[in-house]
Amino acid sequence: MQLSTILTHLNEGVLTITINRPDKLNALNKTVIEELHIVLESFYKHHEMKAAIITGAGPKSFVAGADISEFLELDAAGGAALAAKGQEQVFSKIENSPKPIIAAVNGFALGGGCELAMACHFRLASEQAKFGQPEVNLGLIPGYGGTQRLTQLIGKGKAMELMMTGAMITAPEALQLGLVNYVTPAEELLPKANSLLQTIIHKAPLAISEVIRLTNIAAIGADNGLQEEINAFGRLFDTEDAKEGAKAFLEKRQPVFKGK
Known part of the structure; x- marks a missing residue:
């Protein structure tokens, strides 16, 4: 793929x-x-791509937020469209892969x-990593699912504190x-990320897919989670x-396993 801002590398079924x-x-x-x-889109379609890692180039940053220079000309409609496009085309697509x-x-x-890290199915961090949702410092809030996923992952009280203060936390704090x-x-x-994915991709692909889907259902507190589990358990037989x-x-x- 000829891309200007993304590098890709496929090795033993894992796309970095x-x-x-x-x-x-x-x-x-x-x-x-x-x-x-x-x-x-390519990852979804190609069978040889069995799992993926998302990371950032260089030693300093995974992704240090959005490009603020693109915010200056936005109004309410433009801001909502920006968030909706990102959520639909990237963040929800990652979460529901x-x-x-x-x-x-x-x-x-x-x-x-x-928010990009939280959309992934789980996260690993280097000792130097730092996390935060500092949007309030710009008069904004997270727009790519941060209010929802951060609350799901760490609980209401701590999520509110981090989003209202805009504070950064260290990797050990994020682990805790x-x-x-x-x-x-x-x-x-x-x-470490590759090792974990090598373990996962040698399990039954259809079962892994159902684990992802059902865990996402549980994360949003849907009422039908147990019935969905019963149905999926039966289908897999x-x-x-x-x-x-x-x-x-x-x-x-x-x-x-052949994914059939």
């Missing part, structure tokens, strides 16, 4: 998506959003960068709050993978 604007601390602008959408997408947060994850799953030295961040899994267990061997 690197936001590549290090001179701007990888800030999100319209081009980044459009190119992330292109990459995600049937294949796992995780964030490897290598530095500042602020504003839209924190449950915002990230692991904190590693910088040089171990991508190897009709798959070749479920039969292969049971057979392999009884034969004391590793299963070979």
Whole structure:
């Protein structure tokens, strides 16, 4: 893919998506959003891409927020359209991907960068990473799902505090709050992310997809979550993978899943 702000690399089924604007601390602008959408469309379609990591270029920043220079000419309609486009084309597409997408947060994850990380299915952080939603400092609020996902991940009280103060937290604090799953030295961040995804992509793909879908249902507090789980549990019994899994267990061997 010929892209100006995104680098991609596919290795052993894992697509690494690197936001590549290090001179701007990888800030999100319209081009980044459009190119992330292109990459995600390709990721959805191609079977050889089994999982993805999103990270940032350079040692300083994952994504240090949105490109504020693009805000100056926006009115209410333009601001709402910006948020809606980003949520539809990128953030919701990441969250609802049937294949796992995780964030490897290598530095500042602020504003839209924190929201991008939170849209991923889970997050790893380097020891230098910092997280925050500082939009109130601009007279704004998070617009890419931050009010909802931060509350889901760390709870109402702490989420309100962070969004109302605009404070940054460190990687160890993010780990303590449950915002990230692991904190590693910088040089171990991508190897750890790849190792986790190699474990995941060797499980049954249809089951992984249902885990993602049902966990997202649980996160929004939907009333029908238990029934959705019952239905999905039943459907999976009709798959070749479920039969292969049971057979392999009884034969004391590793299963070979085909996503069927």
